[in-house]
Amino acid sequence: MLAFIRSGLEAEGVAHARHARPLQWEVGDEWHRTARPAMDGLRIAESGVQPLCAPALHAPATACARALNQAVWQEGDGTSLAERLEPFRAEFLAVARRTLS
Template identity: 45%
Template sequence: MAAGVRAPLFSLLGVVLGGVLTALSQRAVQRSTEMLEERRQVDAGRQARRAEQLQTIKDYLACVQEAEGVAYRRPHTWGEDEAWHGTASSVMGRLWIAERHLVLLCHADLHAPVQAYARALNQAVWREIGDSEVNEHVEEHKRAFMAAARASLAAV
């Protein structure tokens, strides 16, 4: 009788152990799948953030180009060209908005170079640079901004 009881007991134990092992392996697979999906979402978020920052930097650079162009076309004597003044005001307004977008969206290490570059351009546009050439006045700030922008994008 003891041998007759053992066989069903071993069978039952085998079924229970098999069920437990199956449940554990399914849970491990499910957890692994969840972790993989979580990593994918984090990576997708990082990529979206980097794309947003890259676009913001591009927008800022477009405004910078416009501001440099306005600075180079500034009249020699104030009051000579009212159309230039309107254009300059509009371009500088867009530059300041783009600068603030960068401050909002990009790493803090980029804030000071962005602001310094915008200020240098503002000075060039409004003739606050004396006899200096526009490119001489802004070049150092441009290099600092570009280096900081590259480092900021690499860190994302």
């Protein structure tokens, strides 16, 4: 679970960096060289949630990872990253807290 949280924070940082730069990027540019390993790490950490964490965490982790993936690789829809990501992060963290108590 901690690996997923850590990877999610790294992916969110990449998403913020992406939206602070011109909308166009190319494979191999500096941003992409940072984004690719961050997103690979998130995917690996998400894969670890299923066998290592409570079943209730699977769906929120997947939803959170998908939202982060869209925030990194796709154009924004006019809403802030915080508005788009917070519901998914909040749900994951709420379920995580319940499973730990």
